[in-house]
Amino acid sequence: MGITNSWMSTAASEPARAVRDRPLDVPPAVADRDAVIRSDDERVPLVVAVTGHRDLVPAELPAVRNRVREFLLDLRASHPDLPLVVMTALAEGADRLVAEEARALAIPLIVPLPFPAALYERDFQAPGSLQRFRELCAGAEVIELPLLPGDTPETVGDPGPRRDAHYARLGIYLCAHCHILLALWDGKPSAQAGGTAQVVWFHHWDVMPGFPGHSESLPHILADDESDLVYHIVCSRERPHGEPQDGLQALDGWWFTAGTETPRTREMPAQYERIFERTAEFNRDAFRLRDGIRAGSWSLLTGAAPAEVATYGKPIDRAFRTADWLAVHFQRRVTWALRGGYTAAVLMGLAFMAYSDIWGDEWAIFAFLGFFAVAVLVHRVAARGEWHRKYLDYRALAEGLRVQFYWVAAGLTAGRNTKFTHDNFLQKQDVELGWIRNVMRYSGHLGDMSAYSRAGLDYAVQEWVLDPNGGQLAYYERKASERIGRRRRTQAISDACLWTGIGVAVVLALFSGRLQPDWKDLLLVLMGILPLIAGVRQAYAQKRAESELIKQYVFMARIFRNAQRRLAGAESDAARRKVLKALGDAALEEHAEWILIHRERPLEGGSLNS
DSSP: OOOOOBOOOOOTTSOOEEEOOOOTTSOOOOOOHHHHSOTTOOOOOEEEEEEEOSOBOGGGHHHHHHHHHHHHHHHHHHOTTSOEEEEOOOOTTHHHHHHHHHHHTTOOEEEEESSOHHHHGGGOOSTTHHHHHHHHHTTSEEEEOOOOTTOOTTTTSSSSHHHHHHHHHHHHHHHHTOSEEEEEEOSOOOOOTTOHHHHHHHHHHSOOTTOOOSSTTSGGGGSOOSTTOEEEEEOOBSSTTOSOOTTOOTTOEEEEOSOSSOSEESSOOHHHHHHHHHHHHHHHHHHHTHHHHHHHOOOSOOTTOOHHHHHHTHHHHHHHHHHHHHHHHHHHHHHHHHHHHHHHHHHHHHHHHIIIIIOOOHHHHHHHHHHHHHHHHHHHHHHHHTHHHHHHHHHHHHHHHHHHHHHHHTTTTOSSOSOOGGGGSSTTSOGGGHHHHHHHHHHTTTGGGOOOOHHHHHHHIIIIIIOTTTSHHHHHHHHHHHHHHHHHHHHHHHHHHHHHHHHHHHHHHHHGGGSOHHHHHHHHHHHHHHHHHHHHHHHHHHHTTHHHHHHHHHHHHHHHHHHHHHHHHOOSHHHHHHHHHHHHHHHHHHHHHHHHHHHTSOSTTHHHHO
8 A cells, every 4th residue: 555645734614634744944834645546456454543651751661652553573573465454643652653654564554633734733742742743654654634624723732621622533534544553552441532541441442531423322333342452551650649550561562342241352352354354355356356447347427526525535435335336246146156166956857857867868867967076066155155245245345335425525524523434334243244244334425524525415415316427326226127127037936837747747648659759758857847947046145145135125125216306305404414414324224234135045066956
Protein backbone atom coordinates (compact mmCIF):
# COMPACT_ATOMS: atom_id res chain seq x y z
CA MET A 1 0.00 0.00 0.00
CA GLY A 2 1.48 3.35 -1.04
CA ILE A 3 0.95 6.12 1.47
CA THR A 4 2.44 9.56 1.03
CA ASN A 5 2.03 12.63 3.16
CA SER A 6 -0.23 15.61 2.47
CA TRP A 7 -1.35 18.73 4.32
CA MET A 8 -4.56 20.66 3.87
CA SER A 9 -6.18 23.40 5.95
CA THR A 10 -9.69 22.65 7.08
CA ALA A 11 -12.40 25.13 7.96
CA ALA A 12 -15.01 24.35 10.57
CA SER A 13 -17.63 23.43 7.99
CA GLU A 14 -15.31 21.32 5.83
CA PRO A 15 -15.05 17.51 5.88
CA ALA A 16 -12.23 15.41 7.25
CA ARG A 17 -9.18 16.03 5.09
CA ALA A 18 -6.13 14.14 3.96
CA VAL A 19 -3.29 16.71 4.17
CA ARG A 20 0.27 17.10 2.88
CA ASP A 21 3.48 18.08 4.69
CA ARG A 22 5.10 21.31 3.55
CA PRO A 23 7.91 23.71 4.51
CA LEU A 24 6.77 25.86 7.40
CA ASP A 25 6.62 29.01 5.27
CA VAL A 26 4.54 27.45 2.48
CA PRO A 27 0.71 27.55 2.71
CA PRO A 28 -1.25 24.30 2.57
CA ALA A 29 -2.33 22.90 -0.76
CA VAL A 30 -4.92 20.38 -1.91
CA ALA A 31 -3.73 16.80 -1.58
CA ASP A 32 -3.49 14.34 -4.43
CA ARG A 33 -5.40 11.34 -3.14
CA ASP A 34 -4.00 9.12 -5.89
CA ALA A 35 -0.59 9.67 -4.33
CA VAL A 36 -1.87 8.79 -0.86
CA ILE A 37 -3.49 5.46 -1.73
CA ARG A 38 -2.20 3.68 -4.82
CA SER A 39 -4.95 2.67 -7.19
CA ASP A 40 -3.08 -0.52 -8.13
CA ASP A 41 -3.09 -2.06 -4.64
CA GLU A 42 -6.24 -4.03 -3.83
CA ARG A 43 -4.94 -5.39 -0.52
CA VAL A 44 -6.45 -4.58 2.85
CA PRO A 45 -3.92 -3.70 5.58
CA LEU A 46 -3.83 -4.76 9.20
CA VAL A 47 -4.37 -1.47 11.04
CA VAL A 48 -2.90 -1.04 14.54
CA ALA A 49 -4.17 2.09 16.32
CA VAL A 50 -2.29 3.57 19.25
CA THR A 51 -3.50 4.97 22.53
CA GLY A 52 -1.24 5.67 25.48
CA HIS A 53 0.01 8.01 28.15
CA ARG A 54 2.01 11.14 27.44
CA ASP A 55 3.98 10.96 30.70
CA LEU A 56 5.88 7.69 30.35
CA VAL A 57 8.69 7.05 32.83
CA PRO A 58 12.06 7.80 31.13
CA ALA A 59 13.76 4.82 32.76
CA GLU A 60 11.22 2.45 31.16
CA LEU A 61 11.38 3.93 27.65
CA PRO A 62 14.08 1.63 26.19
CA ALA A 63 12.24 -1.47 27.37
CA VAL A 64 8.88 -0.11 26.17
CA ARG A 65 10.41 0.55 22.75
CA ASN A 66 11.67 -3.00 22.62
CA ARG A 67 8.23 -4.36 23.47
CA VAL A 68 6.60 -2.21 20.79
CA ARG A 69 9.18 -3.26 18.20
CA GLU A 70 8.75 -6.94 19.07
CA PHE A 71 4.99 -6.62 18.87
CA LEU A 72 5.10 -5.04 15.39
CA LEU A 73 7.65 -7.54 14.10
CA ASP A 74 5.61 -10.46 15.43
CA LEU A 75 2.49 -9.15 13.71
CA ARG A 76 4.34 -8.71 10.43
CA ALA A 77 5.78 -12.23 10.63
CA SER A 78 2.48 -13.83 11.65
CA HIS A 79 0.41 -12.13 8.93
CA PRO A 80 2.65 -11.67 5.89
CA ASP A 81 -0.31 -11.14 3.53
CA LEU A 82 -1.66 -8.22 5.57
CA PRO A 83 0.38 -5.04 5.02
CA LEU A 84 0.90 -3.48 8.43
CA VAL A 85 -0.23 0.13 9.04
CA VAL A 86 0.02 2.10 12.30
CA MET A 87 -2.67 4.69 13.08
CA THR A 88 -1.64 7.32 15.62
CA ALA A 89 -2.45 10.95 16.39
CA LEU A 90 1.23 11.64 17.22
CA ALA A 91 0.57 13.07 20.66
CA GLU A 92 3.64 13.37 22.85
CA GLY A 93 4.66 10.24 24.71
CA ALA A 94 3.28 6.84 23.68
CA ASP A 95 1.89 7.92 20.29
CA ARG A 96 5.22 9.22 19.06
CA LEU A 97 7.19 6.35 20.54
CA VAL A 98 5.15 3.85 18.52
CA ALA A 99 5.27 6.06 15.42
CA GLU A 100 9.07 6.21 15.64
CA GLU A 101 9.33 2.44 15.91
CA ALA A 102 6.93 2.02 12.99
CA ARG A 103 8.94 4.47 10.90
CA ALA A 104 12.14 2.57 11.73
CA LEU A 105 10.48 -0.62 10.45
CA ALA A 106 9.19 1.11 7.28
CA ILE A 107 5.58 0.68 8.43
CA PRO A 108 3.26 3.36 6.95
CA LEU A 109 1.50 5.80 9.28
CA ILE A 110 -2.05 7.09 9.24
CA VAL A 111 -2.29 10.21 11.39
CA PRO A 112 -5.84 11.28 12.33
CA LEU A 113 -6.00 14.67 14.03
CA PRO A 114 -8.88 15.64 16.36
CA PHE A 115 -9.37 18.92 14.49
CA PRO A 116 -7.43 21.08 12.01
CA ALA A 117 -3.67 20.81 12.41
CA ALA A 118 -3.24 24.49 13.33
CA LEU A 119 -5.43 23.94 16.41
CA TYR A 120 -3.86 20.60 17.29
CA GLU A 121 -0.35 22.02 17.20
CA ARG A 122 -1.18 24.23 20.19
CA ASP A 123 -0.75 21.09 22.31
CA PHE A 124 2.96 20.95 21.60
CA GLN A 125 4.72 23.55 23.73
CA ALA A 126 7.84 21.64 24.77
CA PRO A 127 11.05 22.58 22.95
CA GLY A 128 11.33 20.65 19.68
CA SER A 129 7.92 18.96 20.10
CA LEU A 130 6.19 20.78 17.25
CA GLN A 131 9.10 20.18 14.90
CA ARG A 132 9.11 16.46 15.77
CA PHE A 133 5.37 16.29 15.15
CA ARG A 134 5.82 17.75 11.68
CA GLU A 135 8.74 15.45 10.92
CA LEU A 136 6.64 12.39 11.75
CA CYS A 137 3.77 13.70 9.64
CA ALA A 138 6.11 13.78 6.64
CA GLY A 139 5.36 10.71 4.54
CA ALA A 140 2.22 9.86 6.55
CA GLU A 141 -1.42 9.95 5.53
CA VAL A 142 -2.71 12.78 7.71
CA ILE A 143 -6.46 13.14 8.22
CA GLU A 144 -8.00 16.19 9.86
CA LEU A 145 -11.34 15.32 11.44
CA PRO A 146 -13.99 18.02 11.04
CA LEU A 147 -15.11 20.09 14.00
CA LEU A 148 -18.14 18.75 15.81
CA PRO A 149 -21.49 20.40 15.04
CA GLY A 150 -21.81 23.72 16.84
CA ASP A 151 -18.09 24.20 17.33
CA THR A 152 -15.74 26.72 15.73
CA PRO A 153 -11.96 27.16 15.91
CA GLU A 154 -12.57 29.67 18.69
CA THR A 155 -14.67 27.34 20.88
CA VAL A 156 -12.05 24.57 20.81
CA GLY A 157 -8.94 26.73 20.74
CA ASP A 158 -8.29 26.51 24.48
CA PRO A 159 -8.46 23.59 26.93
CA GLY A 160 -11.93 22.78 28.16
CA PRO A 161 -14.88 20.39 27.72
CA ARG A 162 -15.48 21.29 24.07
CA ARG A 163 -11.88 20.59 23.13
CA ASP A 164 -11.94 17.41 25.23
CA ALA A 165 -14.98 16.20 23.27
CA HIS A 166 -12.87 16.23 20.13
CA TYR A 167 -10.24 14.06 21.80
CA ALA A 168 -13.01 11.67 22.82
CA ARG A 169 -14.23 11.61 19.21
CA LEU A 170 -10.65 10.93 18.09
CA GLY A 171 -10.57 7.90 20.39
CA ILE A 172 -13.82 6.68 18.85
CA TYR A 173 -12.35 7.14 15.38
CA LEU A 174 -9.25 5.12 16.29
CA CYS A 175 -11.32 2.27 17.72
CA ALA A 176 -13.79 2.26 14.84
CA HIS A 177 -11.16 2.06 12.11
CA CYS A 178 -8.47 -0.21 13.51
CA HIS A 179 -8.19 -3.97 13.82
CA ILE A 180 -5.97 -3.97 16.91
CA LEU A 181 -5.74 -1.25 19.55
CA LEU A 182 -2.21 -1.00 20.99
CA ALA A 183 -2.45 0.50 24.48
CA LEU A 184 0.59 1.74 26.40
CA TRP A 185 -1.36 2.06 29.62
CA ASP A 186 -0.98 1.71 33.37
CA GLY A 187 -4.23 -0.27 33.49
CA LYS A 188 -6.01 2.19 35.78
CA PRO A 189 -9.43 3.71 35.09
CA SER A 190 -9.58 7.44 34.49
CA ALA A 191 -12.17 10.20 34.17
CA GLN A 192 -10.10 12.08 31.57
CA ALA A 193 -12.34 12.57 28.52
CA GLY A 194 -10.77 10.79 25.59
CA GLY A 195 -7.90 9.53 27.74
CA THR A 196 -6.24 6.16 27.32
CA ALA A 197 -8.45 4.37 29.86
CA GLN A 198 -11.63 5.67 28.23
CA VAL A 199 -10.43 4.72 24.74
CA VAL A 200 -9.78 1.15 25.91
CA TRP A 201 -13.18 1.12 27.60
CA PHE A 202 -14.84 2.27 24.39
CA HIS A 203 -12.99 -0.37 22.39
CA HIS A 204 -14.40 -3.03 24.69
CA TRP A 205 -17.88 -1.73 25.45
CA ASP A 206 -18.75 0.88 22.74
CA VAL A 207 -19.44 3.61 25.27
CA MET A 208 -17.38 6.78 25.53
CA PRO A 209 -18.09 8.59 28.82
CA GLY A 210 -19.03 12.21 28.25
CA PHE A 211 -19.59 11.73 24.53
CA PRO A 212 -23.24 10.81 23.90
CA GLY A 213 -23.26 9.27 20.43
CA HIS A 214 -26.26 8.62 18.22
CA SER A 215 -26.06 4.84 18.47
CA GLU A 216 -24.96 3.81 21.95
CA SER A 217 -28.34 2.47 23.00
CA LEU A 218 -28.92 0.23 19.98
CA PRO A 219 -29.16 -3.54 20.57
CA HIS A 220 -26.01 -4.34 18.57
CA ILE A 221 -23.82 -3.15 21.44
CA LEU A 222 -24.73 -6.45 23.15
CA ALA A 223 -23.56 -8.62 20.24
CA ASP A 224 -20.24 -10.44 20.16
CA ASP A 225 -17.90 -9.11 17.51
CA GLU A 226 -14.25 -8.73 16.61
CA SER A 227 -13.87 -5.05 17.50
CA ASP A 228 -12.56 -5.42 21.07
CA LEU A 229 -9.00 -6.67 20.49
CA VAL A 230 -6.40 -4.75 22.53
CA TYR A 231 -2.72 -5.45 22.97
CA HIS A 232 -1.80 -3.97 26.34
CA ILE A 233 1.81 -3.08 27.11
CA VAL A 234 1.82 -2.21 30.79
CA CYS A 235 3.73 0.94 31.68
CA SER A 236 4.20 3.35 34.55
CA ARG A 237 3.55 7.09 34.57
CA GLU A 238 5.90 9.85 35.70
CA ARG A 239 3.67 11.21 38.45
CA PRO A 240 2.81 10.46 42.07
CA HIS A 241 1.26 7.01 42.38
CA GLY A 242 2.18 6.37 38.73
CA GLU A 243 2.82 2.66 39.20
CA PRO A 244 0.61 0.21 37.19
CA GLN A 245 -2.73 -1.09 38.43
CA ASP A 246 -2.51 -3.69 41.17
CA GLY A 247 -1.93 -7.11 39.65
CA LEU A 248 -0.13 -5.75 36.58
CA GLN A 249 3.63 -5.68 36.07
CA ALA A 250 5.34 -2.83 34.21
CA LEU A 251 6.60 -3.82 30.73
CA ASP A 252 4.38 -6.89 30.63
CA GLY A 253 2.32 -7.54 27.48
CA TRP A 254 -1.16 -9.03 27.18
CA TRP A 255 -3.85 -9.58 24.61
CA PHE A 256 -6.82 -7.97 26.33
CA THR A 257 -10.46 -8.42 25.20
CA ALA A 258 -13.92 -7.96 26.64
CA GLY A 259 -14.18 -11.72 27.21
CA THR A 260 -15.40 -12.55 30.69
CA GLU A 261 -13.70 -15.95 31.02
CA THR A 262 -10.14 -15.15 29.89
CA PRO A 263 -9.94 -11.44 29.08
CA ARG A 264 -6.11 -11.49 29.24
CA THR A 265 -4.06 -14.02 27.30
CA ARG A 266 -0.46 -14.32 26.17
CA GLU A 267 -1.42 -15.52 22.68
CA MET A 268 -3.89 -13.87 20.34
CA PRO A 269 -7.28 -15.61 20.81
CA ALA A 270 -7.98 -18.08 18.03
CA GLN A 271 -11.13 -16.36 16.72
CA TYR A 272 -9.16 -13.21 15.86
CA GLU A 273 -6.48 -15.27 14.14
CA ARG A 274 -9.22 -16.80 11.96
CA ILE A 275 -10.62 -13.37 11.14
CA PHE A 276 -7.21 -12.06 10.10
CA GLU A 277 -6.60 -15.19 8.02
CA ARG A 278 -9.87 -14.59 6.16
CA THR A 279 -8.74 -11.05 5.37
CA ALA A 280 -5.35 -12.36 4.23
CA GLU A 281 -7.14 -14.85 1.99
CA PHE A 282 -9.09 -11.98 0.42
CA ASN A 283 -5.79 -10.21 -0.21
CA ARG A 284 -4.28 -13.31 -1.79
CA ASP A 285 -7.26 -13.72 -4.11
CA ALA A 286 -7.15 -10.03 -5.00
CA PHE A 287 -3.44 -10.24 -5.80
CA ARG A 288 -3.70 -13.50 -7.73
CA LEU A 289 -6.60 -12.23 -9.87
CA ARG A 290 -5.56 -8.58 -9.98
CA ASP A 291 -5.36 -8.42 -13.79
CA GLY A 292 -8.97 -9.53 -14.17
CA ILE A 293 -10.10 -7.15 -11.42
CA ARG A 294 -8.41 -4.16 -13.04
CA ALA A 295 -9.74 -5.02 -16.48
CA GLY A 296 -13.25 -6.18 -15.65
CA SER A 297 -14.46 -4.58 -12.41
CA TRP A 298 -16.93 -1.72 -12.35
CA SER A 299 -16.94 1.32 -10.11
CA LEU A 300 -19.50 2.94 -7.84
CA LEU A 301 -17.95 6.29 -8.70
CA THR A 302 -19.37 7.95 -11.79
CA GLY A 303 -18.48 11.10 -13.64
CA ALA A 304 -21.20 12.92 -11.70
CA ALA A 305 -19.53 12.28 -8.32
CA PRO A 306 -18.76 15.50 -6.40
CA ALA A 307 -15.09 16.09 -5.62
CA GLU A 308 -15.46 15.23 -1.93
CA VAL A 309 -17.23 11.94 -2.75
CA ALA A 310 -14.53 11.06 -5.27
CA THR A 311 -11.93 11.68 -2.55
CA TYR A 312 -13.47 9.98 0.48
CA GLY A 313 -15.30 7.30 -1.46
CA LYS A 314 -12.20 6.10 -3.29
CA PRO A 315 -11.00 3.54 -0.68
CA ILE A 316 -14.55 2.16 -0.43
CA ASP A 317 -14.89 2.01 -4.19
CA ARG A 318 -11.55 0.23 -4.52
CA ALA A 319 -12.59 -2.44 -2.04
CA PHE A 320 -16.02 -2.73 -3.70
CA ARG A 321 -14.52 -3.26 -7.14
CA THR A 322 -12.33 -6.04 -5.80
CA ALA A 323 -15.05 -7.75 -3.75
CA ASP A 324 -17.69 -7.47 -6.47
CA TRP A 325 -15.42 -8.92 -9.17
CA LEU A 326 -14.29 -11.75 -6.91
CA ALA A 327 -17.90 -12.53 -5.96
CA VAL A 328 -18.87 -12.85 -9.63
CA HIS A 329 -15.76 -14.94 -10.30
CA PHE A 330 -16.54 -17.46 -7.57
CA GLN A 331 -20.27 -17.42 -8.32
CA ARG A 332 -19.47 -18.65 -11.82
CA ARG A 333 -17.34 -21.41 -10.38
CA VAL A 334 -20.10 -22.43 -7.99
CA THR A 335 -22.59 -22.52 -10.87
CA TRP A 336 -20.17 -24.61 -12.92
CA ALA A 337 -19.67 -27.01 -10.02
CA LEU A 338 -23.40 -27.37 -9.39
CA ARG A 339 -24.20 -28.00 -13.04
CA GLY A 340 -21.28 -30.39 -13.42
CA GLY A 341 -22.24 -32.34 -10.32
CA TYR A 342 -25.92 -32.62 -11.18
CA THR A 343 -25.15 -33.54 -14.78
CA ALA A 344 -22.85 -36.29 -13.53
CA ALA A 345 -25.68 -37.51 -11.28
CA VAL A 346 -28.07 -37.77 -14.25
CA LEU A 347 -25.48 -39.61 -16.33
CA MET A 348 -24.81 -42.00 -13.44
CA GLY A 349 -28.52 -42.78 -13.38
CA LEU A 350 -28.51 -43.35 -17.11
CA ALA A 351 -25.48 -45.67 -16.90
CA PHE A 352 -27.11 -47.61 -14.08
CA MET A 353 -30.30 -48.14 -16.06
CA ALA A 354 -28.31 -49.12 -19.14
CA TYR A 355 -26.61 -51.84 -17.15
CA SER A 356 -29.52 -53.11 -15.05
CA ASP A 357 -32.47 -52.81 -17.41
CA ILE A 358 -31.15 -52.83 -20.95
CA TRP A 359 -27.79 -54.12 -22.11
CA GLY A 360 -26.06 -55.38 -18.99
CA ASP A 361 -22.67 -54.74 -20.55
CA GLU A 362 -19.63 -54.01 -18.38
CA TRP A 363 -19.03 -50.70 -20.17
CA ALA A 364 -22.06 -49.30 -18.35
CA ILE A 365 -20.46 -50.10 -15.00
CA PHE A 366 -17.28 -48.32 -16.03
CA ALA A 367 -19.33 -45.39 -17.29
CA PHE A 368 -21.16 -45.24 -13.96
CA LEU A 369 -17.87 -45.23 -12.07
CA GLY A 370 -16.41 -42.64 -14.42
CA PHE A 371 -19.31 -40.25 -13.93
CA PHE A 372 -19.09 -40.80 -10.19
CA ALA A 373 -15.37 -39.96 -10.31
CA VAL A 374 -16.18 -36.74 -12.19
CA ALA A 375 -18.76 -35.78 -9.54
CA VAL A 376 -16.27 -36.48 -6.73
CA LEU A 377 -13.55 -34.50 -8.51
CA VAL A 378 -15.85 -31.51 -9.00
CA HIS A 379 -16.83 -31.66 -5.34
CA ARG A 380 -13.24 -31.86 -4.12
CA VAL A 381 -11.99 -29.07 -6.34
CA ALA A 382 -14.84 -26.82 -5.21
CA ALA A 383 -14.36 -27.74 -1.56
CA ARG A 384 -10.61 -27.25 -1.65
CA GLY A 385 -11.00 -23.84 -3.28
CA GLU A 386 -13.86 -22.93 -0.89
CA TRP A 387 -15.70 -21.48 -3.87
CA HIS A 388 -19.10 -21.42 -2.18
CA ARG A 389 -17.93 -19.70 1.00
CA LYS A 390 -15.86 -17.19 -0.92
CA TYR A 391 -18.76 -16.38 -3.23
CA LEU A 392 -21.03 -15.71 -0.26
CA ASP A 393 -18.44 -13.76 1.74
CA TYR A 394 -17.29 -11.60 -1.15
CA ARG A 395 -20.84 -10.85 -2.28
CA ALA A 396 -21.83 -9.88 1.26
CA LEU A 397 -18.74 -7.66 1.50
CA ALA A 398 -19.52 -5.96 -1.81
CA GLU A 399 -23.10 -5.20 -0.77
CA GLY A 400 -21.99 -3.88 2.61
CA LEU A 401 -19.47 -1.63 0.86
CA ARG A 402 -22.20 -0.38 -1.47
CA VAL A 403 -24.28 0.80 1.49
CA GLN A 404 -21.18 2.25 3.15
CA PHE A 405 -20.32 4.19 0.00
CA TYR A 406 -23.73 5.84 -0.36
CA TRP A 407 -24.02 6.56 3.36
CA VAL A 408 -20.65 8.30 3.24
CA ALA A 409 -21.70 10.23 0.13
CA ALA A 410 -24.89 11.36 1.86
CA GLY A 411 -23.01 12.39 5.03
CA LEU A 412 -24.86 9.90 7.21
CA THR A 413 -21.76 9.09 9.26
CA ALA A 414 -20.97 12.71 10.08
CA GLY A 415 -21.47 14.40 13.45
CA ARG A 416 -21.48 12.64 16.80
CA ASN A 417 -21.74 9.07 15.58
CA THR A 418 -20.13 6.35 17.64
CA LYS A 419 -21.22 3.59 15.23
CA PHE A 420 -20.70 3.29 11.51
CA THR A 421 -21.85 1.16 8.58
CA HIS A 422 -19.75 -1.85 9.51
CA ASP A 423 -21.25 -1.88 13.00
CA ASN A 424 -24.71 -2.41 11.52
CA PHE A 425 -23.78 -5.38 9.34
CA LEU A 426 -23.77 -9.16 10.00
CA GLN A 427 -23.87 -8.80 13.78
CA LYS A 428 -26.28 -11.74 14.05
CA GLN A 429 -24.10 -14.05 11.98
CA ASP A 430 -21.00 -16.11 12.71
CA VAL A 431 -18.31 -14.03 14.42
CA GLU A 432 -15.89 -15.33 11.78
CA LEU A 433 -17.66 -13.04 9.30
CA GLY A 434 -16.11 -10.20 11.28
CA TRP A 435 -13.38 -10.12 8.63
CA ILE A 436 -15.95 -8.42 6.38
CA ARG A 437 -16.44 -5.68 8.95
CA ASN A 438 -12.67 -5.40 9.26
CA VAL A 439 -12.38 -4.61 5.56
CA MET A 440 -15.11 -1.99 5.93
CA ARG A 441 -13.30 -0.48 8.92
CA TYR A 442 -10.35 0.36 6.75
CA SER A 443 -12.28 1.31 3.62
CA GLY A 444 -14.25 3.88 5.64
CA HIS A 445 -11.27 5.45 7.38
CA LEU A 446 -11.57 8.60 5.24
CA GLY A 447 -15.29 8.82 4.60
CA ASP A 448 -16.76 7.87 7.96
CA MET A 449 -15.87 11.23 9.50
CA SER A 450 -16.47 13.39 6.44
CA ALA A 451 -18.98 16.20 6.83
CA TYR A 452 -22.37 16.40 5.16
CA SER A 453 -22.68 18.16 1.81
CA ARG A 454 -25.78 18.82 -0.30
CA ALA A 455 -23.96 17.72 -3.46
CA GLY A 456 -23.05 14.38 -1.88
CA LEU A 457 -26.62 13.79 -0.76
CA ASP A 458 -27.98 14.57 -4.23
CA TYR A 459 -25.45 12.20 -5.74
CA ALA A 460 -26.38 9.35 -3.37
CA VAL A 461 -30.10 9.78 -4.03
CA GLN A 462 -29.65 9.83 -7.79
CA GLU A 463 -27.13 7.00 -8.15
CA TRP A 464 -28.46 4.67 -5.47
CA VAL A 465 -32.20 5.02 -5.92
CA LEU A 466 -33.35 7.12 -8.86
CA ASP A 467 -31.06 6.07 -11.70
CA PRO A 468 -33.32 4.04 -14.04
CA ASN A 469 -30.39 2.08 -15.47
CA GLY A 470 -27.72 1.66 -12.81
CA GLY A 471 -29.70 2.23 -9.59
CA GLN A 472 -30.61 -0.53 -7.17
CA LEU A 473 -34.35 -0.24 -7.88
CA ALA A 474 -33.77 -1.12 -11.54
CA TYR A 475 -31.42 -3.93 -10.49
CA TYR A 476 -33.87 -5.61 -8.11
CA GLU A 477 -36.78 -5.30 -10.52
CA ARG A 478 -34.68 -6.86 -13.28
CA LYS A 479 -33.40 -9.68 -11.06
CA ALA A 480 -36.88 -10.44 -9.73
CA SER A 481 -38.18 -10.71 -13.30
CA GLU A 482 -35.27 -12.95 -14.32
CA ARG A 483 -35.70 -15.24 -11.33
CA ILE A 484 -39.44 -15.55 -11.83
CA GLY A 485 -38.86 -16.48 -15.46
CA ARG A 486 -36.24 -19.03 -14.41
CA ARG A 487 -38.61 -20.59 -11.87
CA ARG A 488 -41.32 -20.89 -14.51
CA ARG A 489 -38.88 -22.60 -16.88
CA THR A 490 -37.80 -24.95 -14.11
CA GLN A 491 -41.38 -25.88 -13.37
CA ALA A 492 -42.19 -26.31 -17.06
CA ILE A 493 -39.15 -28.57 -17.61
CA SER A 494 -39.96 -30.60 -14.51
CA ASP A 495 -43.60 -31.00 -15.46
CA ALA A 496 -42.75 -31.94 -19.04
CA CYS A 497 -40.19 -34.53 -17.97
CA LEU A 498 -42.40 -35.98 -15.27
CA TRP A 499 -45.55 -36.30 -17.36
CA THR A 500 -43.64 -37.52 -20.40
CA GLY A 501 -42.09 -40.21 -18.25
CA ILE A 502 -45.49 -41.19 -16.94
CA GLY A 503 -46.82 -41.24 -20.51
CA VAL A 504 -44.00 -43.54 -21.56
CA ALA A 505 -44.82 -45.81 -18.64
CA VAL A 506 -48.47 -45.97 -19.78
CA VAL A 507 -47.35 -46.86 -23.31
CA LEU A 508 -45.14 -49.63 -21.98
CA ALA A 509 -47.93 -50.93 -19.77
CA LEU A 510 -50.44 -51.07 -22.65
CA PHE A 511 -48.25 -52.04 -25.59
CA SER A 512 -45.17 -53.74 -24.16
CA GLY A 513 -45.83 -57.03 -25.93
CA ARG A 514 -46.20 -55.37 -29.32
CA LEU A 515 -43.01 -53.25 -29.27
CA GLN A 516 -39.75 -54.10 -30.96
CA PRO A 517 -36.90 -54.75 -28.44
CA ASP A 518 -34.99 -51.61 -29.45
CA TRP A 519 -38.04 -49.40 -29.01
CA LYS A 520 -38.83 -51.07 -25.74
CA ASP A 521 -35.30 -50.42 -24.47
CA LEU A 522 -35.51 -46.79 -25.51
CA LEU A 523 -38.83 -46.30 -23.73
CA LEU A 524 -37.44 -47.96 -20.60
CA VAL A 525 -34.57 -45.50 -20.60
CA LEU A 526 -36.94 -42.56 -21.08
CA MET A 527 -39.25 -43.83 -18.34
CA GLY A 528 -36.34 -43.85 -15.90
CA ILE A 529 -34.35 -40.85 -17.01
CA LEU A 530 -37.09 -38.24 -17.50
CA PRO A 531 -38.37 -38.26 -13.88
CA LEU A 532 -34.72 -38.28 -12.78
CA ILE A 533 -34.06 -35.14 -14.84
CA ALA A 534 -37.14 -33.51 -13.31
CA GLY A 535 -35.98 -34.34 -9.81
CA VAL A 536 -32.42 -33.16 -10.43
CA ARG A 537 -33.65 -29.88 -11.93
CA GLN A 538 -35.83 -29.25 -8.87
CA ALA A 539 -32.93 -30.13 -6.57
CA TYR A 540 -30.72 -27.67 -8.48
CA ALA A 541 -33.30 -24.93 -8.04
CA GLN A 542 -33.62 -25.73 -4.34
CA LYS A 543 -29.84 -25.70 -3.91
CA ARG A 544 -29.71 -22.21 -5.43
CA ALA A 545 -32.60 -21.06 -3.18
CA GLU A 546 -34.47 -19.69 -6.19
CA SER A 547 -37.85 -19.31 -4.44
CA GLU A 548 -36.33 -17.52 -1.45
CA LEU A 549 -34.31 -15.25 -3.72
CA ILE A 550 -37.41 -14.24 -5.65
CA LYS A 551 -39.04 -13.19 -2.39
CA GLN A 552 -35.96 -11.17 -1.44
CA TYR A 553 -35.66 -9.47 -4.83
CA VAL A 554 -39.35 -8.59 -4.84
CA PHE A 555 -39.12 -7.30 -1.28
CA MET A 556 -36.05 -5.14 -2.01
CA ALA A 557 -37.64 -3.77 -5.19
CA ARG A 558 -40.65 -2.75 -3.10
CA ILE A 559 -38.37 -1.16 -0.49
CA PHE A 560 -36.58 0.88 -3.15
CA ARG A 561 -39.86 1.93 -4.77
CA ASN A 562 -41.10 3.10 -1.38
CA ALA A 563 -37.82 4.95 -0.86
CA GLN A 564 -38.22 6.57 -4.26
CA ARG A 565 -41.69 7.85 -3.33
CA ARG A 566 -40.50 9.04 0.08
CA LEU A 567 -37.58 10.89 -1.45
CA ALA A 568 -39.84 12.55 -4.00
CA GLY A 569 -42.04 13.85 -1.17
CA ALA A 570 -39.24 14.80 1.25
CA GLU A 571 -39.34 18.46 2.21
CA SER A 572 -35.81 18.76 3.60
CA ASP A 573 -32.34 17.30 3.36
CA ALA A 574 -32.77 15.86 6.84
CA ALA A 575 -35.84 13.96 5.65
CA ARG A 576 -33.97 12.62 2.62
CA ARG A 577 -31.06 11.50 4.77
CA LYS A 578 -33.49 9.74 7.09
CA VAL A 579 -34.91 7.82 4.12
CA LEU A 580 -31.42 6.80 2.97
CA LYS A 581 -30.53 5.67 6.50
CA ALA A 582 -33.64 3.47 6.66
CA LEU A 583 -32.95 2.15 3.17
CA GLY A 584 -29.39 1.22 4.07
CA ASP A 585 -30.51 -0.52 7.25
CA ALA A 586 -33.05 -2.55 5.26
CA ALA A 587 -30.43 -3.43 2.64
CA LEU A 588 -27.86 -4.53 5.24
CA GLU A 589 -30.44 -6.68 7.00
CA GLU A 590 -31.54 -8.25 3.73
CA HIS A 591 -27.98 -9.03 2.70
CA ALA A 592 -27.42 -10.70 6.07
CA GLU A 593 -30.52 -12.83 5.45
CA TRP A 594 -29.24 -13.65 1.97
CA ILE A 595 -25.93 -15.02 3.22
CA LEU A 596 -27.74 -17.02 5.91
CA ILE A 597 -30.03 -18.65 3.32
CA HIS A 598 -27.13 -19.68 1.12
CA ARG A 599 -24.89 -20.84 3.94
CA GLU A 600 -27.64 -23.32 4.82
CA ARG A 601 -27.33 -24.75 1.30
CA PRO A 602 -23.62 -25.46 0.98
CA LEU A 603 -22.19 -26.69 -2.27
CA GLU A 604 -20.10 -29.33 -0.55
CA GLY A 605 -21.67 -32.72 -0.99
CA GLY A 606 -24.80 -31.25 -2.53
CA SER A 607 -24.17 -32.56 -6.02
CA LEU A 608 -24.79 -36.12 -4.94
CA ASN A 609 -26.94 -35.77 -1.85
CA SER A 610 -29.81 -33.54 -2.93
